[in-house]
Amino acid sequence: MPKKKKNKKIKKVKKTKKLIKNKLSAKPFEKKSNIPGADEKPEIKKIKKQPTEKRIYNLKDFVVYPKHGVGKITAIEKANIGEIDIQFYKILVEKEKLTLTVPINQQSKLRPIASINQINKCISILKTKPKIKRTMWSRRAQEYDQKINSGKIYELAEVVKDLNKNTDIIADQSYSERQLFEKAYERLKSEFEAVLKVSPEDVQKKMDKALGRTIISETAE
Secondary structure, three states, rough: OOOHHHHHHHHHHHHHHHHHHHHHOOOOOOOOOOOOOOOOOOOOOOOOOOOOOOHHHHHHHEEOOOEEEEOOOOOEEEEEEEOOOEEEEEEEEHOOOEEEEHHHHHHHHEEOOOHHHHHHHHHHHHHHOOOOOOOOOOHHHHHHHHHHHOOOHHHHHHHHHHHHEEEHHHHHHOOEEEEEHHHHHHHHHHHHHHHHHOOOHHHHHHHHHHHHHHHHHHHHO
């Protein structure tokens, strides 16, 4: 009798294990709908938005775009490009007769015009002695061009100071030197004008005095 009870217990355990195994392997019941397309997942469309940065500029503000210099914001407009709403600045660079379109989310390329303290620091830089490197002119010219297009006002002042020959006589400079000097000089001059709010003539006198430049009209007399 004890053996029969033991066999019954073993059979019961095996049966229980089999039931558990069948339950685990069984696929969950999926309720299907008779309505066509009811089982399909709805497509969720993401709303495309232009990434934004904090806007710090207003109409008529002067700003500096590194590759073109000082410009004035003439409009803040909107446009839909590739299903994306984009806001952008219209910037007039008067010296180059050029209008730039700069998306607001890319305004990191812009910088505000210098402060009075920065202008005074530039005047101090212009008064220092030029640093002439012994490297080849082609390499120096490339470095000067990078500084001019960096948008950094102190680097611009350094280029003006280093390429200054204290004279307006063309023979004292090579063609490429004069081109780079004039480019840097005009960029710096336009920022001086925007900050100091004085005439171009007064700005030129101020810069030339700091550089110790001799004006042709004075020497001719």
